[in-house]
Amino acid sequence: MSSIEYRQERLLSIGDVVAATGLGEATLRAWERRYGFPEPERVPSGHRRYPAEEVERILRVVAERERGIALPVAIERARLTPAPVPSLFAQLRERRPDLQPMTVRKKHLTPLARAIEEESAARAERALLIGAFQRERFYRRSEARWRQLSAGAECAFVFADFAKPRRPRGAPAELPISRDHPISREWALICEAPEHGACMIAWEPPGRSAPSDREREFELLLSVEPAAVREAAEAATALAAPLVPTVAERARNYLEQLPPPRAESQLRLSTAITARLLSSLRDA
Numbered sequence: 140m141s142s143i144e145y146r147q148e149r150l151l152s153i154g155d156v157v158a159a160t161g162l163g164e165a166t167l168r169a170w171e172r173r174y175g176f177p178e179p180e181r182v183p184s185g186h187r188r189y190p191a192e193e194v195e196r197i198l199r200v201v202a203e204r205e206r207g208i209a210l211p212v213a214i215e216r217a218r219l220t221p222a223p224v225p226s227l228f229a230q231l232r233e234r235r236p237d238l239q240p241m242t243v244r245k246k247h248l249t250p251l252a253r254a255i256e257e258e259s260a261a262r263a264e265r266a267l268l269i270g271a272f273q274r275e276r277f278y279r280r281s282e283a284r285w286r287q288l289s290a291g292a293e294c295a296f297v298f299a300d301f302a303k304p305r306r307p308r309g310a311p312a313e314l315p316i317s318r319d320h321p322i323s324r325e326w327a328l329i330c331e332a333p334e335h336g337a338c339m340i341a342w343e344p345p346g347r348s349a350p351s352d353r354e355r356e357f358e359l360l361l362s363v364e365p366a367a368v369r370e371a372a373e374a375a376t377a378l379a380a381p382l383v384p385t386v387a388e389r390a391r392n393y394l395e396q397l398p399p400p401r402a403e404s405q406l407r408l409s410t411a412i413t414a415r416l417l418s419s420l421r422d423a
Contacts, residue, residue: 150180150188151233158240158358159232160197161344167197176200176214191233195226195321201345202319226321227271228342230374231360235367238360240342246353248341251361252328254415255337258408259330260288266332267393268295268311269375271325273343275299278313286310294390296379298322304383314382322378326357329371334400335408336368363409365399 153164156177170176177197179187196217203213231238243251259266268288272278278285278299286309289295295311300323305313316322326341341357349355362368372394380387400408 150182150190151194151236153179153187153189155232155236156189156194156197159194159229159342160201161347162197162201170210170214174211174214176218191229194229198226198321198345199319205345226325226342227327227371227374227378228325228340228358228360229321231338231340231367231371234370235360235362238362238367240358240360243341243357243359244353245355245357248326248339248357248359250416250419251339252326254412254419255328255330255339256284256288257415258411259332259335259337260291261411262332262335264332264334265291265293266330267372267390267397268292269327269329269372269390270297270311271322271327271375272297272299273323273326275301282310293393294386296383296386296390298327298375298378306383306386312383312386314379314386316382327371327375329368329375331368331372331394331397332400333397334404335363336365336372336400336405337363337408337412338368338371340371363405363412365405369394369399 151159153167156167157164167177171179177189177193179189179193182188199217200210200213203216204210208216232240259268270278270285272281278297285295285297289311290309296314297311298314298316300318301313301315303315307313324343324345326343327339329338330336338361340360343355343357347356372390376387376390376394379390
């Protein structure tokens with residue numbers, strides 16, 4: 140594969156951008172005609188293709204519009220400001236286009252996350268555990284659980300809108316993110332260990348209303364495939380690096396030395412997570 144073909148393979152279609160931003164195709168085309176934004180590339184077939192950083196600029200415009208900023212001003216700001224570090228969802232979506240997002244309500248994501256957490260704890264392996272909770276208050280509700288999970292982990296850290304970085308004793312490191320950071324819209328759980336790995340990356344599109352917190356909708360990427368889990372873990376570690384370098388370095392060293400799990404181990408993991416999830420739904 141040539142370098143040009145490789146780059147084209149990693150670009151996103153307009154359908155991918157619609158799924159990632161919540162904007163319609165008509166809106167994207169209208170912005171392009173009127174403001175020259177976004178700026179897609181054209182492949183030989185004539186179809187539009189978008190790099191991940193362009194998606195991040197679109198999301199920045201959406202966030203500015205939600206704050207009441209006029210569209211032309213929001214677009215100009217997005218052009219002049221360097222694109223932020225891509226979100227976990229955007230990076231995994233770009234690198235693994237075979238992972239198709241599913242729309243899932245929060246009330247169903249909660250038992251899924253718990254099933255993955257419980258299966259990880261049951262295997263008693265020295266894992267790398269990473270979480271993204273959007274808001275500190277969401278993490279505090281699960282802090283006792285995550286303290287237990289991190290007790291047997293090789294490295295554990297969580298993202299939320301904490302006031303400052305912290306490394307509390309017997310708990311995951313707390314990494315602060317601002318509310319305009321792309322990851323502030325995400326709920327993520329990544330677990331990678333010597334004999335198993337799983338990740339769920341859920342992104343909450345802007346502008347969607349819900350009658351209650353439990354009914355909030357997320358776009359979910361879910362995988363136990365070793366390559367996808369490693370992509371997610373490396374992306375999260377890169378996001379952690381400027382916040383708490385020592386924690387990111389420990390996670391990076393762990394990943395470099397970790398052999399990929401065997402296929403039969405991942406099959407057993409998938410079956411076990413499914414069984415735990417179905418059991419929790421039965422008891423709900």
